[in-house]
Amino acid sequence: MWQQVLLAETPNWSHLDVLQQFWTHLRMEVGYRTLLHYRLGSCDCWFDDVLGTDNSTALMWNNQTYPHYLRHRQDADILAVSCLRFQQYQEVLLALSAMLDQIRSTPVVLQLCGDEDSNRELNSARLMLKQSQDLKMPNVVLLSWKFVTSGTLYSYEMFPEFKLQTLVYQAYRTLFPYKLGNLQGYPIRTIPDNSEPHTIVQKMWNGSITIKGPVWQLMVEFVKHLNGTLQLPIQPHPERSFKLVEILDLVRNQTVDIAASLRPYSVHVQRSSTHIYGFPMMVGNWCAMLPTERVIGSHEALTRLMESPWTWLVLLLLYGLHRFLVLKTRLRSSLVHLTKLLINLALICFLQAQLSAYFIGPQKVNHIANMQQLEESGLKIRGMRSEFMEYPIDMRIRHASSFLLHDVFFDLAQYRNSFNTSYGYTVTSAKWQLYKEAQRHFRRPLFRYSEDICVQKLSLFSLILQDNCLYRHENKRFILRLHEAGLIYLWYRRSYYVMVTAGRFPIGDLSTVHQAQPIRWSEWQYVVLLYGVGLLFSVLVFVIELTVHYVNVCLNNL
Template sequence: MELPSRVLHELKVELGYESILLLQNSSNCWIDLKAISETPIINLNANQEIYVQALFRNCLENHMLNVLAIATWSPGHIYSYRAFPRFTIVKRSIWQVKRYFEPQLKDMGGYPIVTMPDNVFPRTVVYKDAQGHYQLSGYLSSFMENFAKTLNATLKISWHQVPRDNEIVKFKKVTRLIQTRTVDIPACISNIALDPDFRNYSHVMEISKWQLMVPLESEIDRTLLVFGGGSQMQIVYAMCLMCLLALLLHNVNRLELGLAPSACCLGALTDPVLRAILYQTLSMPRRPSLRLKITYMLILVSSFLSYNTYITQLETNLVHPLTKPPIRSYQDMRRVGLKILFTDLDKPAMLKAIGKHVLSTNWDVHELVNSSVFQAMRCLPNSSYAYPVTQTMWPFIERKFARQHRAPFRLSKDFTLLSLVPFAIPLSNDSIYHRALNSYILHTQASGLYSFWYRRSYYKLLSIGKMEELPYNNFECNCYLRWIDLYYFWLLYTCMVCLSLVIFAFELSARLIKKIIREQLV
């Protein structure tokens, strides 16, 4: 049977001849066409109306929606079918057709699209409302609900497939439910880099990184900053400088008196040099020689430089306090007693990221837990562990501690496990929603809707109690020196006063004993 020239011309305009002519009913044809189910198909061998109905039912079972049948007993008519909301045969006259292959998913008439969340925070979050009914939140929830509305369909959540207690659904279970057609489109995204078959996924929805979230290094105590200017070596350098200046001044004074050089310079160290380093006044000879002038000039210049260096470092460290050595390797983790917390679901990606040898060598700094415990501890978060996070999870952690003086965690650039992680929705390779979902993904990303749902989900999670935003703390930023900051100075001053009193008491005792001995001799 030949197609009328008018039909050929209109098909050329509508499809550009991108069609397949199915000339006979064979089981091999169904196998070949199932892989390209979205391709328009024309059947020219529809010789009975009962055969047409059976043909279309087979097409629907094999997810082939774009099918036309030309009847041999009625050349002026074409047959097609409407899959949603119920199976219906459509008979049209060739002379009245405006579009041969009408989109089946344009209006599904409330047909249910079955989905299932994977319970990965913050993409999909299962919770109970005030009436005790299970509800779904997260930005993928908004994504799926709006997708169903664009197709005039109903989103049906398969609650009995979702585990409770914050447990993450395993990816193998998701793929099994997709292949058995229990779930049409799962409300989850997966790393397509771990699966070589890209046909089982939609367009890429997110491009992220997989990094470690490590505890922020603690600040050095302000009392130590005030005492040493942020560096213990600075005290050592100052003492060495004082000894050199005292030795120089003592020997210059001895040379002025015509005496030989000496290394005993305790007197010069405690009086003029110590006063100069502490930026205090000191007494100078009335008419010093040139050598003494040069020596005192060196002492004053050293005093000026050391004092201003100390003040500059102190002011800088009080505004931006120094922290302890950062965590940049597995050895640093062992030094501070830190462990990486992860789940069985993360183990394949971890093996791909760092390799089996590195993981086995550093297994002592890893701890394996179930997904519910992992998500609970990461949302707190517990600073006793480091956690692998993506770029979608990390902003939620940042927002939680936005009002705090210092966030307890930071995103480590030294532990970038995967620098490129493309996420997409897993689908069956013959899914009827492939083209509609891909188009919808592109539109939501181009319009900014996807980013809007992502930002809005944070406030939704706040409202249902799945996320909290910590309040402002009472920490005084850039505060002046406090009495407690001078703790070591007060301690040193007290020790020196006590030592002076002991020496004074010893001198009084010695004088008293000497007087008693003298009286006895008399």
């Protein structure tokens, strides 16, 4: 169980100056605020006597069976210390790695207790620190059991391979140097998921494989930054893409350190697995890519015009104004005649403006703004079957018939990359930049990105990292630098041209060109029909007026 350590004044003993100097060195270099003391009953050491009386929180754990997980309670500025015998090192290191899970870069000071000769102690130190490296604990220092007299301590170099260091303590020495600044060619294992446009696997004419794409470019620059190399444990294939489940399996079985796969944070991932996602590389959403609404025909335009109540209201007002001016004409006023001419001119200008607007911006069918309108329009959305469970539950239950699902990613990509306007498609905002850039070369856009129909309104797109990945914090800093420089946005804009070069994307204007054509006979028939209807309506009105007139004459003659 946890116990608050009672800090008593240190007694005066022979090697107090050395120990106090070392402890002060730790406080100055590490700057810890929480001290974790993993204490074993079978071993006594000087940590119990020199625990500082500063403002740090001192915690002691003496249960060897159930190590406590610290990250959700104490996750920053920790220093871990423990005394152990060589026979206990595996048990102690496993317990510390469990307590410091996801924060294993925490500085750890171990002290050997027990009388051992120099050669045996050196072998013990090598085994213990090699175990620390295997557990991904880079900041471990081991103190000799004769440290207070000889000042001997042990550390290790991680890259390019494990190397034990036997050091003598000096006040100027850095106890926990940063080890990830130079990997010295050490390989970082990765695999591209071949998900366009993030990573593009291409087979060249000579049979070699090349990999391109914004995410792969980031991985290349990242390993250059660390002076490392990229290693592919699995040979990628141009016709194969990795699903999220396959990527997770490769990461969890430690085949891959960092997967070159950009994935949105999944709400269905268990809380214990959220650490597999790295720092967000992009922030966006996951919505639908819908065809732009088609231009309605002349028949539909006239039908809409006649169905609108505003049309009949305007006609009624014009007729009333006309009757009013007819009555005023009897006054023989020149101002009234001028007003009639101005009204006729305004009406002609209004009609001309409407006609010009029709040619400049033709009317389109109703804008699809929700799933109900999508279902009524009959438009189907193509997506991946493996991603269907990520959709909102309302979308899956009530509107499942509006989706066409694929098992193979390249089948979906073939429809989407050809700009087939017969369907809509699910697409992330990161991939939409590719299609947006492609449509800059079109006379008119064929698709729009609808933020009204979304799988996730807010998505964090992250790389998939191995559990307790050594490069997590360095990768975070590197991504922040790329964002500040605007390189990630630039790489995604250029991904269109990369895909065109790789033959994965069509080039040119795929939009339909509208050419001037002679008026068809069907259009003339429609005009004649409208003219006949209008003429019939006028004759009917004229007959009604004559009937009213003659009825009044007959009544006056009676």
